[in-house]
Amino acid sequence: MTTPIVKGAAYVLVHTPDMVMHYGTTCSAEHDANPNSEFLKKVPSHLRNYEEAVKYAPNQVYIGNMLPDELNNIPKPWYKNLIADAKVEGKMGAMVPQDEFYIAMKLCDAFDLVMLEKDFTDSTKAKMSKIPYYTEDEFAKVKEGFDAADIEKKVAEGAEPLHFNGNLVGCVKAAHASDKNLTAHIMVENIVSKASGVIALKNLIHVNNIPADSIEYVIECSEEACGDMNQRGGGNFAKAIAEVAGAVSATGSDTRGFCAAPTHALINAAALVKSGVYKNVAIVAGGATAKLGMNGRDHVNKDLPILEDCLGAFAILISEDDGVSPVLRTDIVGRHTVGTGSAPQAVMESLITKPLDRSGLKITDIDKYSVEMQNPEITEPAGAGDVPLANYKMIAALGAKRGDIDRTYMATFIKEHGMPGFAPTQGHIPSGVPFVGAAREMIMDGKINRAMIVGKGSLFLGRMTNLFDGVSIVMEKNPGKVEEIGAVSKEEIKGMVAETMKEFAAFLLNGK
C-alpha cells in the first residue's frame, strides 16, 4: 500500500473590483434596500487598483512568493506598506486581473451565456497570449466578441453586467427563461467559481510540470451549487473544471462542508490514493463573488481600502509516494463528530489533541498549525478579531490545560507554532489549505518536519443543523522510500504453505 503525498499546490487570486459593487452581497443588498446610500457612493473611491492588490503583502504570501512568517517583518497596516518588487507570477500560482478573468469566464462558458464586447475581447486576448498556462487552441475557442449595443440590450432584458474600470464590457445571460436555479445571477456565480477553479488547476499543472492527463480524479470543494430546478445542487463542478483544464483522464465529484470542505477533500483525496483507487487526485476550488466586499461597510467607515477585492482559488495534487514530497498521515486525522458538542474546548480537542494522542504525539510535536488563516487586516476592522491568532491561543490554552506546555510558554508557543493570517475571506479558501503549499516548501527545505491542516465549517448557516464541523490531517517530512526487503506476498505465502503441505503428505505416505 502506498503513502499519499502532496505533489504540488497552486494558489490564485483574481482581482475583481467591479464585481465588488455588483455581485458582493454587502453592496448588492445595500443597493436593493437603499440605492442612494452614502456607503455605496463611497465604495468606488475605496477600491484598489490591480497594482496595489499585487503589491499587497498577504496576496504575495497567498501565491507563494513569501512565506507566511515573513509578514511578521512587514509593518502594519500592510495596505500602506506595499511590496515594491512584487510579482504577478507566484512560485505557486498567480494574480489575475479582471479583464483577463472575463476571457477565462468565456473559455469556461459551455452554453454561450457569456457575451463580451468585440474590442475588449481582441485587446485582452492579445495581451494574454504570453501567459504560459493557456494554449493557442484555447484562445481560438474564444470567438469574436459582440457589439456593445447587443450587450446593452441583453442587460436591459435581465442579463447580469460585466464591468471593467466602470465600463460595460460584457454580460452573462440566464440559462433558462423561468428556472430559478439558472438565473443570470446564479450563472455568474457558478461560471466565476468554475473559471477561477480552472485557473488554479491550470497553474497546478503548469507550475509543477504535471502531465494534465495523469490526473485521474478531481474533488471540487467550493461553496457554490450548480443544478437546475429539479436538482439545485446536482453538480458537478469538478468534471467541468477538469474538462477545461485538459485533465482528459479524470472524472470527479463535488464535496461540500462550508469552510471545512477543502480539508475534507484533502483527506478524501489522500484516502483514495492510499487505498490505490487512484494514483493522482487533484482537489480544487474557485472563488465566491458573494463574499467580495463582505466587510466593506466597516472598511469604508474606517477609511480603509476595500480589502476583499479578490476571488481566491486553489488546487492541490495528492499522489502516490515519490519518496521526496511530504506525506499525508491518514492515520493522524481529527474529526468533529455529531457527539462532540459545540464547546470550544471540545471542538479543539476533537481536531487537535485527540488525533495526536492516538499517535503518541504532543501539541509541541506539530511545528506549524494551519487553522482559519483569514487576513486579520480584513477581519479586525469589522470586529471579528484576529481569527488565526484566536485559534492559536485556543491551541496553546488547551496545551497548557493538559500540561503539554507551561502557561508561561503560551505566548512563545503561539509565535513559533502559529503564523500571521494571509488568506482572503472567501469562506472555504482560508480554512487550513492555504498553508499546504508553504508547508510543502518548508518541510522539503528542512525548516519544519510536521504541520497540521485544520478545516472548520459553520454548517448552521445552511439552516439544516445547528452543528459546527471540522476535520484535520497531519502533513510530515517524507522518510524516503523504504525497500520492502524480505517482505513476502500473499501468493508467495500460499505457495510456501502448499509446498510444506506437499512435503508433509509425502512424509505421511512414504514414512520419511
Added chain:
Amino acid sequence: MDLENQKRVLELSEKFGKENVVVVLGASEAETAGLAAETVAAGDPTYAGPLAGVSLGLAVYHIFELKEEVDADVYDEQCGMMEMVLDVDAIGAEVKTIRDQYSKF
C-alpha cells in the same frame, strides 16, 4: 447580532414575557458582546434586524459573568479554555455597562 438570532430572541420574549427571559452571550470580543447586549436591551443599533427600534430591555449577561452560578466542572469543561484565551474583564465590563444602562429586568 445575527438576524435569525434577533428573531428568536423577539419570539421568546413575546412567548414567555420579557421579565422571564435572560440572554446569555458567548461572544469572544468585548465590542461584539456589547453590540449583542445593546441589541437585546435597547434595540438593534445597525437597524438591520427584527429588533431595530424594538427596545426589549432584557436582562443580558456574558457567560463569564455567571461563573459562580454554574457547576464548577461544567464551567471548566465548557468555558475553562476560553477563559484563558479571552479578555474576560473587558468583555464583562462592556456587557455590564450596557446592562446597567438599558436592561429593565
